[in-house]
C-alpha cells in the first residue's frame with residue numbers, strides 16, 4: 479500500500495476512541511471509514527444536531543474518534559455537511575477561483591512536508607496503470623468494431639469484461655482514480671467511451687445499484703456514442719463551432735446508436751435505452767425525444783452526468799476545455815434544472831471538489847496538480863507540487879489530508895501558469911481516468 483492517505487494515522491494524542499453511544503452535539507469527531515461510505519461531506523467534523531448523531535449510529539461503527547479541539551486541525555473543522563449540501567460547497571470553492579490571479583511565482587516554497595512521497599514511486603504506479611489503460615483502449619476498439627458488425631460474440635465478451643470489472647468494484651470498497659495521459663487524437667472516441675463507462679460505474683456503485691443494473695449501466699455507457707460511427711469525421715473532429723445543419727446531424731447519433739444495438743438480439747434493452755436517451759434532460763430540453771423527469775431512468779441520468787463531465791473536460795476544441803474543478807462548478811451552477819442534482823452531489827463526492835487533473839494553488843503560495851483523490855476528505859487530495867529545486871521526476875507529492883496547516887486556496891487555469899511551471903507539472907491534454915483498487919497496487 480503506497481498512498482499515504484490510506485494508512486491509518488498513528489494514534490495521535492489529539493484524538494481518542496469513543497463508542498457511538500457517547501456522541502454529543504458540539505463534539506468534533508472523525509469517522510474511521512472512507513468518506514464514500516458515509517453520508518457526510520467530510521470524515522472529520524463538528525456534530526451540529528441530533529439527526530447527525532442518528533445517522534452516525536445507523537452506520538453501526540464499533541468505534542469512532544473524538545478530536546480534542548486545542549489542535550491545529552480545529553481551525554479546519556467545519557460542521558458536518560451532508561450530501562445535499564455538496565453542490566453549495568463547490569460553488570463556495572469557485573468564488574475563490576473567480577478572484578483575479580496574481581502572477582504565479584516560480585520561487586521555491588520548500589518546507590518540511592509531513593508526508594512527502596517521491597514522485598518516482600507515483601510515476602511507477604502511473605506507468606503500470608497507463609499500460610493497463612492502453613490495453614483497455616485496444617480491447618474496447620475491438621469490441622466496438624464487433625458490435626458495429628452486429629456480433630453477438632462481441633456483446634457477450636463485453637458483458638463478461640463488465641461483470642469482472644463490476645465484481646472488482648464491488649469487492650473493493652476503496653478504489654483510486656488515476657489520471658492518465660491519453661495523447662492520440664484519433665482515439666478520442668475510445669477514450670471518451672472508457673471515461674464515461676468508468677465514471678458511470680463508480681457513480682452507480684455509490685448509488686447502490688445492483689450487480690445487474692451495473693451491468694446494464696456498463697454496457698450502455700461503453701457503447702453510448704456508438705452511433706457516431708455514422709457521423710462524418712469532419713463533423714466529429716471539427717475544432718471550430720458546428721453549423722446548424724452539422725449540429726442537427728450530430729444530434730442523430732443516439733438514434734443511430736440504438737438502431738445498431740437493436741440489431742443484436744442479445745444486447746440488453748435497458749442498455750439500448752441509455753444509448754438512445756443519454757442526451758435527454760430533466761427539464762425536457764434534451765434530445766431525441768425531449769423526455770422529462772420520471773421518463774428518464776436513473777441509469778440514463780448517471781450516464782448523462784458522466785458524459786457531460788467528460789465533454790466539458792475534453793471538448794472537440796481543447797482550447798475550450800474546462801478544468802475538472804470548473805466542469806463540476808459549471809454543472810452545479812448552470813445545469814441544476816437539467817440534471818439529477820442528487821447524482822451530481824454523489825459524483826462530486828466521488829471525484830472530490832478538486833478532481834485529479836486540477837491545477838491548484840495552496841495557502842503557502844505553492845502550485846501543484848491534483849494527482850489523486852483522498853478517501854478521507856474531498857478538499858484535501860494528493861497534490862504533486864512544483865519545486866524548482868527538484869527535477870520533475872522527483873517532484874514532491876503530498877497528501878493535504880496529512881498537512882493540517884495547508885489547504886487549497888484556489889484552482890488555476892493552465893493558461894495562468896508561467897511556462898516553467900506548466901512544463902514541470904505537464905498537465906495532460908485530455909483528462910482521462912483509470913480506476914485501480916488500492917489494495918491491489
Ligand SMILES: [Fe+2]
Pocket residue numbers: 702703731756757
Ligand atoms: Fe452522445
